[in-house]
Amino acid sequence: MQGHDDLYPNAELPSFLWRSASYQTILAVSTLSRLFIYGFNKTEVNGLPRFLDLLKSRSDYKTRRRGLLTVSNHISVIDDPLIWGVLPLSFAAFHGYMNNRWSFGSHDICFQNTALSHFFTLGQVLPTHRMYHSPYGGPFQATMTEGVRLLSQISSRKMSFCPHNDPRLHQTYHTPSWPRDCVDPFSDVVPIAAYPSQPSDERWYHAPSRYACNSYSWVHIFPEGMVHQAEDQTMRYFKWGVARLILEPPECPDVVPMFIEGTDQVMHESRRFPRFLPRIGKKITVTFGSELDVEAVFGDLRKRWRELADEDARKRGHSSWNEIMLGIVPESLAHHPEAIELRKECTKRVRDAVLEVRRSRGLPDEDPKSGLVETWLREGPKRNGRMDDGSWVKDA
Template identity: 85%
Template sequence: MLGHDDLYPNAELPSFFWRSASHQTILAVSTLSRLFLYGLNKTEVNGLPRFLDLLRSRSDYKTRSKGLLTVSNHISVLDDPLIWGVLPLSFGAFHGYMNHRWTFGSHDICFQNTALSHFFTLGQVLPTHRGAYSPHGGPFQATMTEGVRLLSKITTSQPSLCPQNNPRLLKTSHTPSWPRDCVDPFSDIVPIPSYQSQPNDERWYHAPSRYACNAYSWMHIFPEGMIHQAKDQTMRYFKWGVARLILEPPECPDVVPMFIEGTDQVMHESRQFPRFLPRIGKKITVTFGKELDVEAVFGDLRKRWRELADRDAQERGHPAWDEMMLGIVPESLAHHPEAVELRKECARRIREAVLEVRRSRGLPDEDPKSGMVETWLREGPKREGLMDDGTWVKDT
């Protein structure tokens, strides 16, 4: 059983080297994205001032009181980082420092080698495994633990549980080293805050949840889990892993739904040679919805989740849900029927919030069945490409 001997210290900040390298990487990509959006395409943004005010209020990590989760449809391989090119560069340079978004990226695409792994790690992308390509995929993988913790309070006085590199739990332990591992080479604490995305991963990755400066962070997620390009701009069902980011943080994060249009024409899955080049001269629209009243939308689900977690903890011999387990779901809760239903309902409500933004764009309502897993069997048996229902899909 895990105990306080398994806790590791947290740090206040990564080294100046790491902070600077990460900030400059994100600004460089944001600059290229903005030049592409406004220099080579026609770009429209809705609801941006309100969203910038929200980001501005979160600039100082010491005064944040909750995390931020942005959620959107996914229609192109360039959605992230391209959509963040709508944020003014001056804003990103000053208010974005220690305040940029975190997101998830496919391990087998974004982390294929050391160079790519360093680039995406510095760009605040966390490695995730896709269930169709890895036995380590799914909503309970190690990176999801980082996601839940990034949306939570992190302090230097309360150490973190880190079972991924624990000599008591593993036959061998690993001392992360840079540049082989994507970690801060000038870290103030030992062992260097890091984790494996899966037990046999060849490298270790920077663990942002072990730094107080990342308390109540901003995370962006594409809950469809794959690119979906449809002429009528319908969305696939939302995979319920996103619900973990709503249900499990001690304080519910602010949730801002978004809707993206036009990036599918920039990199449509039917494109021919030169396939690797994005198309220009397209109309791109990014719409930021209003912050949700998270207590009204998710309050009942979070209450039921905590009651279920407390009950499960007691059955396992603990007085209540232990915060040191934050982001780590025991097997008894992973597939508990009530927990599964809570996650499904939470994902459905998040999808409905994105649909509201879609409606604000004047698009007709979807078939209500579009949000159901069973509906998407009509796509046919293929994983990618042109589906039987006429949509284009790419697993990302």
């Protein structure tokens, strides 16, 4: 267990001004997204009433009993926030307060400067490093720790591990401040509720896992990790980060698979001048699958994960796995052969759930090899543009 100096108390809420700025940012983006997909395109939504009922049942963070994880394919750089325009504005305005999705955005795209960093932080996007662009990428980066914690219970009466107080880091990190750093300048929380996305990051980011109001949050992830546009609407392999979000929270989050169609035509990677403008007059379809029976689908994997975590903790001198360290995976467990196999199997089951939604759209079954890493390694090192199979890819 960490020493007392490494622990901090959580707070109940960010400041009113921070919450207001975040709420208004998300409401404005939701309004523009809805105007675009319904005013300038033809949009079809399947399974929305069921999904809305689930979201509305989670409106009060004090009564939530588990997190919510939505998972989908990724076919356009504007999938998020565009797909959330299918949610009625009444939801965003009323039921969405403190109940909107958290998502992951590329650090090198969404957080290039202070202005962009503030906008995306207020829009509940977490900075994610991609291994192709940063040595700090991968499934065990700091932002994935935030993701695991957001899907867990956060108590203002409990102590949590605080990397900011780690004396090993003081030589590298500055003390977070506003406006350079994306932190709540009106909060009296000490130490400041913030974290660096990687050791050499020039700014700190708001840490939502410091606040009880973010207990059992809704997190959305695109496990392909990059845009993939194919005529037959196949998906790339899913990356392991999604498995961490299912295996590690003390209570398994609800999981809702989704499938997106048509946004690739709005912003296709083959588009020419003006590339920055989305195309109109397209047909967009968003399909929400049924909520998974998480105990039936993931129960055995989660049970074995906890056993491995407890075994690892005992080897390091602790009686069992400690929730204070939630979201922080020691090297011994990160690279444990059985832990790797658990992540692989969990990721496969998630992808199978999304494939089931894809199948409900009348699309033919994929080649089973499409879900294997080895299949996509044959693409070679190229990360953007048209591939040999005719599909288009982009880091996003």
